[in-house]
Amino acid sequence: MKTKPLDAEQNAQWNTEASNHYYGLKHWGRDHFRIDTDGLLEVYPFRGSRGIRILDIVEEAKSKGFELPLTIRIQDLLRTRVKELNATFREVIEEEGYGGAYRGVFPIKVNQMREVIEEILEAGSPYDYGLECGSKPELMIALAQHENLNSLIICNGYKDDAFISMALLGNRMGKTIFLVVEQLSEVSRIIKLSKKLGIKPKIGLRVKLSTAGEGKWAKSSGEEAKFGLTSPEIIDASKRIKEAGLEDCLQLLHFHIGSQVPNIQTIKRASVEATRFYCELEKMGFPMQYLDLGGGLGVDYDGSRSNDESSMNYTMREYARDVVYNVKSVCESAQVKVPDIITESGRAVVAAHSILITEVCDKISKNSIEPEIIKDSQDVAIIKDLKSILANEFKSNPLERYHDAVQKKEEADNLFNLGYLQLKDKGLADAIYWKICKELLDYYRHKKIKPEELDKLQLIMADQYVCNFSVFQSLIDHWACNQLFPIVPIHRLDEAPSVDALLVDITCDSEGKVDSFVDTEDVRSILRLHELKENEAYYLGVFLVGAYQDIMGDLHNLFGRVNEVHVFLEDDEEDGFYIEDSIRGFSINEVLGFTQYDGASLTRQMKKQIDEATKKDRIKPREGVRILEAYTKLLKSQTYLSEQ
Numbered sequence: 001m002k003t004k005p006l007d008a009e010q011n012a013q014w015n016t017e018a019s020n021h022y023y024g025l026k027h028w029g030r031d032h033f034r035i036d037t038d039g040l041l042e043v044y045p046f047r048g049s050r051g052i053r054i055l056d057i058v059e060e061a062k063s064k065g066f067e068l069p070l071t072i073r074i075q076d077l078l079r080t081r082v083k084e085l086n087a088t089f090r091e092v093i094e095e096e097g098y099g100g101a102y103r104g105v106f107p108i109k110v111n112q113m114r115e116v117i118e119e120i121l122e123a124g125s126p127y128d129y130g131l132e133c134g135s136k137p138e139l140m141i142a143l144a145q146h147e148n149l150n151s152l153i154i155c156n157g158y159k160d161d162a163f164i165s166m167a168l169l170g171n172r173m174g175k176t177i178f179l180v181v182e183q184l185s186e187v188s189r190i191i192k193l194s195k196k197l198g199i200k201p202k203i204g205l206r207v208k209l210s211t212a213g214e215g216k217w218a219k220s221s222g223e224e225a226k227f228g229l230t231s232p233e234i235i236d237a238s239k240r241i242k243e244a245g246l247e248d249c250l251q252l253l254h255f256h257i258g259s260q261v262p263n264i265q266t267i268k269r270a271s272v273e274a275t276r277f278y279c280e281l282e283k284m285g286f287p288m289q290y291l292d293l294g295g296g297l298g299v300d301y302d303g304s305r306s307n308d309e310s311s312m313n314y315t316m317r318e319y320a321r322d323v324v325y326n327v328k329s330v331c332e333s334a335q336v337k338v339p340d341i342i343t344e345s346g347r348a349v350v351a352a353h354s355i356l357i358t359e360v361c362d363k364i365s366k367n368s369i370e371p372e373i374i375k376d377s378q379d380v381a382i383i384k385d386l387k388s389i390l391a392n393e394f395k396s397n398p399l400e401r402y403h404d405a406v407q408k409k410e411e412a413d414n415l416f417n418l419g420y421l422q423l424k425d426k427g428l429a430d431a432i433y434w435k436i437c438k439e440l441l442d443y444y445r446h447k448k449i450k451p452e453e454l455d456k457l458q459l460i461m462a463d464q465y466v467c468n469f470s471v472f473q474s475l476i477d478h479w480a481c482n483q484l485f486p487i488v489p490i491h492r493l494d495e496a497p498s499v500d501a502l503l504v505d506i507t508c509d510s511e512g513k514v515d516s517f518v519d520t521e522d523v524r525s526i527l528r529l530h531e532l533k534e535n536e537a538y539y540l541g542v543f544l545v546g547a548y549q550d551i552m553g554d555l556h557n558l559f560g561r562v563n564e565v566h567v568f569l570e571d572d573e574e575d576g577f578y579i580e581d582s583i584r585g586f587s588i589n590e591v592l593g594f595t596q597y598d599g600a601s602l603t604r605q606m607k608k609q610i611d612e613a614t615k616k617d618r619i620k621p622r623e624g625v626r627i628l629e630a631y632t633k634l635l636k637s638q639t640y641l642s643e644q
């Protein structure tokens with residue numbers, strides 16, 4: 001790989017502050033991510049104090065045999081988020097003189113990892129922070145992990161008899177478990193099973209609000225949503241509950257307006273509407289006690305503080321204040337006692353704690369081969385023309401020169417297709433054309449105003465940095481719904497980044513790429529990165545990936561889960577840390593197992609063919625042994641690109 005010296009002038013002006021600005025660290029990093037004076041990116045689990053260099057974590061993990069790609073979980077940062085959510089609600093409740101409590105639950109579906117759930121429960125235990133589950137497997141996690149009887153378990157999602165019975169048995173153990181009715185048919189099932197088991201249920205109703213959500217996940221609410229009860233259904237459900245003599249069991253009203261709600265106005269409207277339902281149920285004689293506002297509390301992925309889909313125009317405090325204030329004022333005017341407030345905030349709790357580290361392992365570039373541009377009388381006409389344009393013999397302005405080159409490039413393509421141009425000349429024509437494009441882009445690089453046609457050209461000419469990871473495994477929402485995640489080199493941030501790049505992954509799928517990047521003003525289609533150096537790794541961090549990405553990722557191309565380390569701050573050292581747990585990513589043998597192959601039988605199939613080849617003298621016995629050894633060794637190794 002060729003390395004180019006940096007534009008000296010540009011580099012002299014660059015400093016870590018410039019990186020800070022360019023990569024938006026101040027905006028989305030929110031005191032958790034900063035650059036130190038050596039240009040290394042640090043994570044601050046507690047905000048402000050005690051940073052850890054991410055490069056140090058990567059090196060420590062590598063020394064323990066964990067190759068990249070690597071998921072790093074900063075467990076102390078996770079704790080910080082749990083505490084902040086609970087403390088914020090408590091403070092706001094106090095400030096507003098609100099008569100109820102905050103009884104948050106963590107929605108397991110946002111990150112089911114045992115180490116994540118355990119950390120959350122431990123950090124949340126002083127606040128009686130509970131769990132939310134939406135399926136039978138998640139209920140199994142919730143029941144066993146939930147030891148604090150003062151905290152709640154909320155059951156959402158579609159429920160069959162087994163789900164309901166298990167939850168009821170949990171109630172019998174002294175846990176407070178709410179079965180939230182998503183569908184009318186669940187009411188009769190709950191009544192039937194509670195009679196059968198002789199256990200009183202705790203019932204919540206999920207209401208389909210007419211306040212529509214906003215953002216990528218807006219379809220979770222509104223009248224066409226797949227979950228929840230319409231107002232006639234709420235009346236019907238409550239009637240049936242009353243008739244079954246379970247009037248005292250209906251205590252909770254729930255709604256969920258969708259994840260990542262970008263606009264605070266939506267939250268305000270939804271809390272008012274839901275509180276109205278709550279008050280009406282109370283007035284109908286049900287001993288209502290809890291209002292559950294579901295998820296939706298956003299994460300400001302691009303740091304723009306706007307109502308863009310990847311952002312939010314409010315803070316956690318503003319969210320809490322608006323919820324508390326609106327619930328209170330609606331209850332006051334209805335003269336109903338205020339409820340305890342539950343939120344099921346998932347994304348906001350877990351997104352920040354997890355970082356994906358990948359290494360750039362190659363570069364695909366249109367400018368990697370310098371065209372030979374000596375004048376040659378033997379040149380065919382089209383090449384002569386292009387060379388003259390390159391040398392700017394006609395003294396055109398940069399844009400004119402580019403337009404001329406576009407025309408000649410088209411001509412060259414036609415000539416080649418018709419058989420009038422040889423491959424060597426086509427190669428030269430393309431290379432000259434790209435060089436002219438590159439020079440045009442360089443000319444405009446630092447100009448404030450750029451011609452619009454350059455946007456597309458910039459994309460075409462951008463280098464593709466090949467990164468050792470799979471978008472489908474690690475950043476599924478980027479592929480599926482163009483969700484943005486901040487991406488930043490974790491080192492060299494004191495150097496000017498001089499390459500316009502896109503990222504491509506190592507899957508054999510053209511969709512396996514990242515070509516939209518966070519920017520506080522707009523979405524960037526290219527990211528400025530550093531020139532690769534020979535014999536020096538270049539690491540990129542993808543940030544705020546702790547919510548949903550872990551479990552939604554798939555096995556496309558059979559890459560599977562990546563290596564993972566869990567990092568804790570060292571108590572008695574200023575910037576010390578240690579890796580407590582580490583989890584190996586899937587080996588090739590394991591991913592093959594998911595598609596019904598079995599490593600041992602594959603090895604047998606190989607052995608049979610090797611024996612055959614040996615017998616027929618196509619290979620020597622020693623070679624046969626070596627081939628089989630290589631095969632079995634590779635089965636045990638990791639699926640991603642490996643240095644070993």
Ligand SMILES: *Cc1c(COP(=O)(O)O)cnc(C)c1O
Nearest residue numbers: 256259260295296344345346347
């Ligand atoms: C997904 C989900 C959540 C979590 O939403 P976040 O936006 O991640 O906070 C909460 N409650 C329900 C019912 C959900 O389906």
